[in-house]
Amino acid sequence: MRQPVLELRNIVKRFGGLTAVNQTSLAVYPGDVIGLVGDNGAGKSTLIKCVSGVYQADEGEVYFEGEQRHFARPMESRAVGIETIYQDLALAGNLNVSANIFMGREVKRHYLGGLIHTLDEKFMLDEARTVLESLDIKLPDFNMQIERLSGGQRQAVAIARAVYWKARLMIMDEPTNNLGVPEQRKVLELIGKLREQGVPVILISHTLPDVFAITNRVVVMHRGRKVADKPTTETDSQQVVQYMVGALEDDVRAVE
Template structure:
């Protein structure tokens, strides 16, 4: 299995707070990595370093066998690292294919480029090809984004990254706002991407989602990596106890004993 991303010792501080503390993560082609942790654990900050939004204070990123530094998300995207944030950054008032081509439209050029018009037909054709490839069904590509469901929007956001040759897709809580059947569709899409050679890092609070889709699970707690497990060999309980920490599990265990009178309350 080829290692596509090798992030080592990444650290990010905000003033006195170390949001991400010496975290290393590898992503191999052919796998989905679940990134989990409680609120504020550092998940978004970690992926923002990988996607060029933040520059790490320490550590290094090797992508596709080359050491890389990014001066902004554009530079990461140019190398094929595409991140889908929860707000999806879609234009509500534009149709599906215009969103796939947002900022990179195909134009008809007339009079040596003096007059340019959008080549809507080409964009629709190309959009329809990439949606087919991902097995995504949207009734009409002329549909404005605002009329689509949350799951359909998510799939348009993924289709856009794939059309632009993503090599690694990162998704921050892609299923948080979705209904059950849409969640399932998005998770299927994640597996499809992975099978087509595009590994995915998926952040989620939902253990069911993580176990449904991830091959490997990386657990963050208060900025530190506290565990890395193979999904096939781990249980949701195990992952949750890593997320909340041994003390919390201990505390939970102590309460009934204390009530039993077998342990002196602190």
């Protein structure tokens, strides 16, 4: 029996009197690309923030690679290989590509017995170039500031950063939002490369054509609850919309 990379059991997250996530369970296996969909306020982003350490669940359990985890902050989830790419990408516009890939994890050279430290910019640039080329990401200049890149190129840099740091689970929040059609295709292609490498991806998206183009499972949330979890080949956009608005609901019970 396959072991899930990530398993959520009966996750509950409250904000005062509002229950944003209610008894939600989810299992993510190697190579899965899961489309996590739902209307605004359905609880999708809150759920993944309970995984990435932005929030801590009020009830329920998080297991990663078979071990129960309690992530108090995002740095702790990143340390075990959970990389989350939010809509703002967490890139620094005034820094170049390599500086963004190594941001917060810079490589330094040491001199005089460690008394003097300098950034090893050549090493970081070479490593950035290698990972980008391995993903077939083409940039006009690796020394360009991020703010000069297109939206699709920035998304590609964020994905490359996660790949470089050996992500064992990738969570992506609306990665094709506000991108042109060619750039959307490139992002979906990169997600496909992750799948080929066995890296599972949770894809939050309102763009159902993208969900059906790249995922193998669709998970639908409505008012904080998981109402459907289906193989992508066994549903369609019309049915997913019905789940999203509450017209349909499967028997996806809490884990005992």
